Amino acid sequence: MPNLPPPGRAPLLIGGFAGLIAGVLAGLWRFGWPMPDLVAGAPHGVLMMCAFFGTLISLERAVAVSQAWAYTGPLAGALASLALIAGAPGLSVALGFLVCGVVLIAASACAQRRHDAVHTRVLTLGAVSWLVGVMLWLWQQTPDAAQWWWLGFLVLTIAGERLELSRLVRVSPTMQRLFVLIVALIVLGLVAASVGDTSVLGGALIALAGWLFKQDIARRNLRARGLPRYIAICLLSGYLWLMAGGTLLLTTPSPGSAGWDSAMHTLTVGFVFAMVFGHAPIILPAVLRVKVPYHSGFYLPLVGLHLSLALRVIGDLGDLFALRAHGAMGNALSIALFVLIMVTTATLARARTPTA
Structure with missing residues (x-):
């Protein structure tokens, strides 16, 4: 199946960046800065984590797998982003992000089948983390628990991409095993943070930072x-x-x-x-x-x-x-x-x- 040409990708990117702009302005509104009524009280975290990062990373993954079907993910994310900014009901917005998450997982799995390695598995795990966050948000009607899984999505995505590039300086088997252990601790930390204990996640992120400093x-x-x-x-x-x-x-x-x-x-x-x-x-x-x-x-x-x-x-x-x-x-x-x-x-x- 053909890849979507760049002119067709630009509107998807714009939809994601609309989420960034609205999310940043909504965050400033919370500090008392005068902002347009459109963003007053808007969900800052959802706009940043889902509307911007979810859409942007799903678009990047669609380009990477070069499959037309993969663009339904960022399309759903961009439409949900615009709907969220426009004040659409939360259920319709969440369903759009659910579609985006499912397609992101499918695109990540496609990339993993082409090249099964630790870094592609971590990227797929990151995509799953984002979808878990969306499902928690839809179920609980609050991003309190979901925010940790969205954070995990970003951390795991970055970690997987940096592991891929770190092959240029050769990752020893010991360092690979340590990386896998850190990823497992991050996932465990996300579960614990969802119920109020952030200590495991904090320790895992410190360990990941140390690994990246050493290996990157x-x-x-x-x-x-x-x-x-x-x-x-x-x-x-x-x-x-x-x-x-x-x-x-x-x-x-x-x-x-x-x-x-x-x-x-x-x-x-x-x-x-x-x-x-x-x-x-x-x-x-x-x-x-x-x-x-x-x-x-x-x-x-x-x-x-x-x-x-x-x-x-x-x-x-x-x-x-x-x-x-x-x-x-x-x-x-x-x-x-x-x-x-x-x-x-x-x-x-x-x-x-x-x-x-």
Whole structure:
């Protein structure tokens, strides 16, 4: 079956990015920043985890397997994203994300059949984690338990992709077995976190950060120049936040307590978005077939993201609401600047490309 051409993929990507914009604005609304009525009270976590990341990763997986049926996943995700923003009933939105999750698992299983390895199994496990989260959200009508499985989806997806690339520096059998053990602990930690105990998950994430620091090719690329070095700095800085987030989960007793906002956002903003910043110059050309030439301006949103997150953590741990609010705004502006730089760079590169 033929792959969907890039012009057909762009609307799916736009649907996912609509979820990102609405999710970020909904998060800022919670801090008292004036926002449009459309996002006032909107489910910030669902928009970020499902509408944005679920749709985006399912689109990436569809491109990877090169099967037309696989695009029904990101299509369902994009439509559910727009429906969620428009205020559609939760059941119809959840059903859209359920379809997206089922197709994502099928596409992941397809990739696994083509190349059965530890990293493809972990990617499939990550897809299953996302669907479990959607089902919990649909069943409980609250994302409280689902958020852990959505976090697991992102962590396992990133871990699987980094394991695949770490083969370039050769993963010993011992390190592979250790990786599998860490993944098993993450899954166990997700189950425990769903019922209120985050300590197992925290310890597993610390172990994963240590494994990635030791094994990832990013350490070698620090000596390189240009895009490889930029990607390496994104990844290694993200691993630091992963370790910090795991540590906070070990010490944070319950939602709403001091450190809770820090625990969640060191993982989702510090770790996950650092990975997004690092991988976007590679993923965008693969998905949309547009060039994204590297330049030093890529560092501006990365530095802004880390500094504003540090401000947010200080405000949270010190119970200083104003610092938390300004840190959250800094996170949003850094993400917006990153998107603007990516779009501008790709547009300028396309304008300079001679037509046949």
